[in-house]
Structure formats: C-alpha cells, structure tokens
Amino acid sequence: MIVGGHGDVNPNSSWLNGKGFWLSYGLGVLLLHLILLCLPFISTAVSWTLTNCIHNLFMLIFLHIVKGAPFEPLDQGKTRSLTHWEQIDYGKRFTVTRKFLTVVPVILFVLTSFYTKYDTTHFIVNIIALVAVLLPKLPHFHRVWLFDSNDHSY
C-alpha cells in the first residue's frame, strides 16, 4: 500500500507523535505485566524482570533491528536502510517522542529494581536488557548497526 502525502512522505516518522500514544504504550506495558503476574509459579520479582526483559526485547527488535517500513512510503525506498528509531521525526534529535521512548525503559528498570529488592542476579539481567535498548538510542549510533552483515553502500 502506498502511504504518505500532505508533505509527510513516511508516516513511520510521525505516527508515534499521535494523540494518546503515551497512554496506549503505558497501558500495553501494564497489560503485559498483569498477564505475567497472573501466571502461577512466578514470583513478583521474576514477573517484573520478565516484564522488563520482554518489553526491552520488543523495543530492540522493532525500534533498532527491523529496517524499513511495513508499507510503501513515497520516498523511493529511502527508509529501506533505516530502523524505525532512525526514521522517527526524520532523524531529528531530542524530540519529545524520542525522549519518551528513552525514559520508558529507564523507569521500567528503576521499578523492576525496586520490586526485585535490588537482588544482584535480577540486577545483572535487567541492566543488560536496559543497556541493549539505550545504546542504540545514543546519537553516536545513528546509522551505525552492530552485528550487521548487510552492505549499506547505497
């Protein structure tokens, strides 16, 4: 499907700025956490660590690993080599959406640490998950892809 128009050639750059995105995002994470809490044989600490890890894993995959857009934007394939994070606001730095998406995993980490009673094992797992999603968000990693064998000479 071809999308875009009204001067916005790639809706992937702007739909995260939409009304109610923060609320929906928060509710989604809460739902995930509640589901994990409901599972038997899982302690509260484990369910918090799981929430954090699953959230960060999804974030890593959809924001920092998968490239391109799920639709056909009007940019002659400019986004084919860009991750979603790099597409947000056409690569402008420190925008509100970017700040939000950076702060969410940090808050989640702090909460998880609190609910896991600062246990060392949980801490190690969670800090790895946190670093995995924060590093690619740093401006220095813009258009730098680690462990990526693709040739991006185009």
Added chain:
Amino acid sequence: MVVQWDLYEMYLALLQAPLYHLIIEGLLMVWVAWLLLRKPKIRKPKLTEKEQEELISEWQPEPLVPDTPEDHPALDPFVVEGKVGKYVCVNGRDCLNLATHNYLGLVEDKTMEDSAVECIKKYGVGSCGPRGFYGTVDVHLNLETRLAQFMELEEALIYSYGFSTIASAIPAYAKRGDVIFADEGVNFAVQKGLEASRSDVRFFKHNDMKDLERLLEAQRSKELKNPKNGKNVRKFLVIEGVYMNSGDICPLPEIVELKSKYKVRLFVDESISFGTLGRHGKGITEYYGIPTDHIDLIMGSLEYAIPSVGGFCVGTSYVVDHQRLSGLGYCFSASLPPMLAAAAITAIDSMEKNPDMFLDLNNVCRQLHSALSSLHQLRLGGHKDAPVKHLRLAKSTGCNNHDGQLLRQIANESMKRGLAVIVASYLDQSERFLPQPSLRLAANRLLTENDLDKVIKILEDSCTAILS
C-alpha cells in the same frame, strides 16, 4: 512458593540496597534529567554576521531575460499553419513533412477527428480529475482493454502524457538500493525515469551486448560475495525498441537471453516501435517473433504512430496493476481527455482493420533508408526498418555546436525548398550522453517514390548550398 511482598519490606530493601546499584540509578537519573532538558535540534550551519554579509554581497541576481545571441534559433521561429500531416505549411510555404512523427499517416484520417468530435459532444473537453477520483470514463477503460487485446497481454494502463508514462513507470518499481542497467542511447524520458528512481543506474554501451553482459557478470559476482544482501537487490534492464536518438533497433533476442540468464526485469520503451514494427504493428516483440510475455513491462506512447496524446503500459495484471497506486504520473495527474482516448481507439480500430499499412510503412522505411544512404555529404544512422532516421554531417567539423549550426542551416534551406526537416534538439546540459547533432527524419506511410526522390533532391541541393 509464593512470597508475600509488601511495600514496607521493599522500603527496607531499598535502605539495604547495594552501593553500586544506587550509584547506577543515580547516574541514570542524572542522565535522564540532562536528556529531558535538551532542546530538539537539527544540524544547521551557523553563520556569523560577517559571513552573512559576505554571502549577501556575493549574490548576483540573474537577469529575468538572459542575453541571447543574435543567431539563436528561438529568435527566428517557424510559424506552422493548419494541420500537420503529410504536408505542413511552414512560414506560409507548403512543405513535405518529414519532421513530425506521423508514421502511419493517421493524422490525415478523418475518422480519428470524427470520433474525437463525437466524444466531445458526449463528455466535453476535459476529464475533470485523476483516474482514481472522478477522471475515469468508459472510453478510458475501453482504450485500456483494446490496448491489452492488441498487444495480447493481460492488462494495459494509460497515462495522460507520453513523456510521463516512462518517467513514472520506472520509479514505480525501481527504488533506492536497486540496480538498473540501461542503454547509453535511451531518450530523455527514460533518463528522467532512471533519475527519479534513485536507483544505482549502470549504463552499457549503445546496443553492445558484450558490455551489458560484463556489467551483469560484475553484479552477479558482487552478489555472490554477500548472498544475504544480494538477494534483496532488484535488477532492471531498460531499453528502447527503436531508439529515438539514433534510429537503431535493439537486439531483443540477445537481450531476452541475458534477461533469463541473469534474472533481471526487462522494461522496453516502445514509444516508436509500437505501431510501426512487426507485421501487425505490435512492436519490437512481433518484429523478432518473441512472445510478449518474455518482457516484464512494455511502455508505449500514443503520440507517434497513434495520432493522439498520452502513453500506456502493458504487461501482466500483476505488474501493471501496481502502477494504479504507485505510478505517480497516473495517480496525481488529470486523466487523458476522453476525446483523445476515443481518437486512440479509432486508430487501433483502423490498425486492426488494415494491417497492410504496416507493410506500406516498412517499404517506405526501407526505401527512405536506401535513398538517404546515397547522400554524399550526410551520413545516415539507424536501422533500415526503423521509421526514424538520423543524418549527421559526413565531415564533422569536430565541434558539436558548429555541426548543429550547419545542420540547422541545411534544415532552413530545405524548408525554403519545400521539405520540412528538423535538427533533433536536446537539453545539452541535462542529457546524460549528449548525442551528436543530427537531422531527424520521420518516415510516413503516405510517402510515394516521387516524394522520396524529392526529399533526396532537396537535401542534396541544400547541402551543396550550405556546405560548399
């Protein structure tokens, strides 16, 4: 075992939290605070006041009307009166017309005009919108069906302008990161399409299959080095059936062979070859007896053999239908005025009813070719079956500008003697590979042997008058 957790317990845990943890959380908080205070920014070059002043003082406004040399061709325009058919009235003088692309001589055909007039009475002049909104009327759909039937392919799609057909069809498929192999001699519309695709364009020497194979082989070995990435690269091959800029015919059998060997998508611009080559005018595929389904997309024009305006693409529905949402010239342009579509349908009718016209045209092309090759001062380029012929100076002065001027003088002289021919004009700055200046002659089915003799005589005389 489920342990009871309550907030007090956790508060106690916080008090006993290990030091490294508190340090890390503290650092995170500081970093978040720093982050939240940053302002959104895009990299912008900052100029000092002095630099700004300098830039402003450096700027020289271009004149609204630039200085034009005295002998600029635009200062001495040709005024054409009446219909541009086999004969054209230029500057009040009737000339035999070999300047416009009216290969089948259908411009003179009264039935085209009548069908257009009838269509105006029904639909009015314009179509009032793009195809996707209010611009589609039954005539458009009929024309599409007729074109698809004529070319024996699944689906056709019409554009409102011949140039934009090719220039939109190519970028609808080829995108950044794709590779396009194209002939050096492709016309300007194809060049614009290649540019708009943002793809990696690799030109091979005009009609040189060895050079094309070398490029394809290079691409293949590059892909084999990195198979994961190579698999995502789409490859296209863009050629013309009959080259507008040289009058050559492409070696389609070899190209189709290379296409299947190297798995590239083959796009053929049949603007000139459609309605002129082949026993039934079906173009380059019929000329070589190659089934049309060997070609992924055929792009054509309704402005040359068919005396109308617009262009079309034919192919399988799977391929062509993609353009209905992705061909920018199709989506965002008002559709073809119904009267022009009606005239095009009538032209296809008469092409189907009277296939002998293609034989006639072919005879004229060959006769014209052999006649023109007898000229001494002009060198003929192009294929004998092609309806477009290019005449270049046999003794080039070595300077394109000078050659062009001489040829323009020859053309003017011929026009005074009753033969309308023109120098093929190019945008010198924008052409990828600027062709040598040439007189471009278009064959016309209605030319008789007497007419051809007249053409040769006038050209000989004008050359002698100008060159000696």
